[in-house]
Amino acid sequence: MKIGIVGGTGYTGVELLRLLAGHPQAELRAITSRADAGMPVSQMFPSLRGYVDLAFTHPDQAGLDQCDVVFFATPNGIAMQQARALLEAGVRVIDLAADFRIKDIAVWEKWYGMSHACPDLVAEAVYGLPEVNRAQIRQARLVANPGCYPTAVQLGFIPLLEAGLIEDGSLIADAKSGVSGAGRKAEIHTLFAEAGDNFKAYGVAGHRHLPEIRQGLANVIGKPVGLTFVPHLTPMIRGIHATLYGRLKQDADLQALFEQRYANEAFVDVLPAGSLPETRSVRGSNLCRIAVHRPQGGDTVVVLSVIDNLVKGAAGQAVQNMNIMFGLPESTGLNVVPLLP
Numbered sequence: 001m002k003i004g005i006v007g008g009t010g011y012t013g014v015e016l017l018r019l020l021a022g023h024p025q026a027e028l029r030a031i032t033s034r035a036d037a038g039m040p041v042s043q044m045f046p047s048l049r050g051y052v053d054l055a056f057t058h059p060d061q062a063g064l065d066q067c068d069v070v071f072f073a074t075p076n077g078i079a080m081q082q083a084r085a086l087l088e089a090g091v092r093v094i095d096l097a098a099d100f101r102i103k104d105i106a107v108w109e110k111w112y113g114m115s116h117a118c119p120d121l122v123a124e125a126v127y128g129l130p131e132v133n134r135a136q137i138r139q140a141r142l143v144a145n146p147g148c149y150p151t152a153v154q155l156g157f158i159p160l161l162e163a164g165l166i167e168d169g170s171l172i173a174d175a176k177s178g179v180s181g182a183g184r185k186a187e188i189h190t191l192f193a194e195a196g197d198n199f200k201a202y203g204v205a206g207h208r209h210l211p212e213i214r215q216g217l218a219n220v221i222g223k224p225v226g227l228t229f230v231p232h233l234t235p236m237i238r239g240i241h242a243t244l245y246g247r248l249k250q251d252a253d254l255q256a257l258f259e260q261r262y263a264n265e266a267f268v269d270v271l272p273a274g275s276l277p278e279t280r281s282v283r284g285s286n287l288c289r290i291a292v293h294r295p296q297g298g299d300t301v302v303v304l305s306v307i308d309n310l311v312k313g314a315a316g317q318a319v320q321n322m323n324i325m326f327g328l329p330e331s332t333g334l335n336v337v338p339l340l341p
């Protein structure tokens with residue numbers, strides 16, 4: 001399978017390279033960078049020396065239309081300008097950014113602050129959360145890979161909402177991310193002296209993942225949900241920890257509910273009752289580990305959901321989607337044991 005990556009010098013780009021280097025069906029054809037075209041990939045990322053022999057190519061000279069699939073690991077607003085030409089050339093596209101995630105174009109334009117270049121392709125795109133949309137992903141030409149927070153939050157709430165067990169108007173998602181979630185570009189708030197030994201909330205008034213999570217959960221129950229979502233920046237490199245709260249409408253065996261919902265999912269691990277998932281238990285892997293709690297036997301359910309933002313939250317889920325699209329076993333190239341300590 002011939003593969004192109006647009007945006008190979010960012011954190012999700014290099015994570016795609018790490019995973020695809022160990023994928024038996026993946027043939028990396030082109031990895032783009034405008035700023036570093038010509039530089040060997042292993043010069044920028046020494047971890048890939050001996051695994052990836054290519055040099056970065058400028059996107060205009062990358063021959064992306066000769067690939068079977070192209071991943072966009074680029075900022076928002078790039079894939080929407082290039083997807084149509086690739087699709088017309090018969091190339092399947094997986095966008096790790098948000099260009100095709102939100103079906104309501106007005107909502108997308110409001111949160112992303114730009115006009116959408118191809119609303120018709122948004123209508124066609126499939127939201128790439130395999131645990132919900134596997135059948136549609138199999139047929140898709142264009143996959144919108146979910147955001148990192150939306151992956152952790154949706155996987156935690158879905159069993160409860162599908163079963164109609166919680167009030168859907170008052171969901172709370174309190175989520176924390178490592179700084180790699182902000183990408184590799186230089187920004188003051190991710191400097192070591194700013195983010196290290198520090199902890200803070202951001203986006204309390206509204207974060208662009210709010211409409212994405214709302215859309216995904218509304219699709220599960222067929223009506224809008226009420227959600228408060230507060231992200232936080234933590235002084236770690238990788239990982240998302242989402243603590244989710246819902247008000248129970250009735251008694252139920254929550255542990256059995258979660259175990260049954262995800263029994264056939266290779267990348268969702270429901271932990272034994274009473275467990276406290278840690279971000280380091282998924283580091284480098286495509287796993288989402290989940291625990292469900294009912295403190296003091298009360299009417300509040302607390303779900304703890306952890307992922308690696310760069311893997312299940314981005315590149316790993318993108319490879320999982322590629323496997324589904326091309327009829328490969330879903331775990332191909334993704335059987336990575338988490339890195340600990």
Ligand SMILES: NC(=O)C1=CN([C@@H]2O[C@H](COP(=O)(O)OP(=O)(O)OC[C@H]3O[C@@H](n4cnc5c(N)ncnc54)[C@H](OP(=O)(O)O)[C@@H]3O)[C@@H](O)[C@H]2O)C=CC1
Pocket residue numbers: 006007008009010011012013032033034035036059072073074075076078096097098146147148180181182183184185309310313314
């Ligand atoms: N970091 C994370 O945890 C997650 C990120 N994402 C999303 O994935 C996407 C990439 O994120 P991340 O890897 O962190 O970002 P980075 O900022 O680390 O990297 C962005 C990459 O895009 C390239 N690029 C920038 N502008 C253009 C352009 N106009 N045309 C072509 N290439 C361009 C850059 O290379 P160059 O400028 O040299 O061309 C660089 O390789 C983003 O949309 C992000 O929101 C999604 C889930 C999680």
Ligand SMILES: CC(=O)N[C@@H](CCC(=O)OP(=O)(O)O)C(=O)O
Pocket residue numbers: 096097098146147148149177178179180181182183231233
């Ligand atoms: C810590 C941090 O800054 N995280 C990013 C979200 C991660 C990301 O890249 O968002 P997408 O998944 O939509 O691409 C943020 O809050 O904007």
